[in-house]
Amino acid sequence: MVVEKVDARGLPCPQPVILTRRALQTCDALVTLVDNETAQQNVTRMAERAGCTVRAERTAEGICLHIAKAAADQSPAAAVAQPVAASPAAGAGPLALVVGSEFMGRGEDAELGSILIRAFFHTLGEVTPQPDVIVFFNSGVKLVVEGSPVLPDLLALRDGGIEILACGTCLGQFGLKDKVAVGVISNMYAIAEAMLGAAKVVQL
């Protein structure tokens, strides 16, 4: 088994993800070294979606992510690691909900848009089907931070197993990166993969 090392310390997002993904194309197991938790989460999520197992270890050098293709640990039958998005056997893939605004719909009346989005996220907890992933970008990221009117609903949805991604660029633009109260800060790779890998994308 070839074990490669990727030193991604000090590299800006999304470089750690790109380098790890590239390395995974040529080896079965590798160690990616990162120096912050956002990079750790982004690399881990990408690797797990690619069917790898990830074990994190904090060392003096940084955070070591031991990544192994599932096939390296298991039977040869599981040799081909498939992205999660392409794997569901029944043909029905993930349902992605994308939220590109803090308001629901378009129009002049921001108050109405805010009422609608509050009502929507309340209702989302009570209806089926539920999305597998909810992606927040642009001013939609204002919904995942402290003080958001829909935060209790989003916490309940997350606890119910729904993945919540928030665009890091957008959070940075609004100065909200340290106010995130639910979900994972994500880069455009994770966001694009969540949308393009979905069987259905629903946009508010």
Next chain:
Amino acid sequence: MIEKGSYMAILVASTSHALRAERVLHMAGIANKLIPVPRSLSSDCGVCLRISREDAEAARQALEKAKVQIEEIKPFCA
């Protein structure tokens, strides 16, 4: 946050009434949540305020005092 169970819905004439009522309840320290009107109460598209059953009377008084017009307060199960 109010958990699932039995609630009261404060039904109002318009969304602006709902927002005013929300502010009054917030000031009065009464936990509430703006929700779509439950299917069991109406098929109209509209929002109302959900409160717990034990807060119904306090909410009614607070809203009357603040002169926020409400249509009715009805029980429902979520």
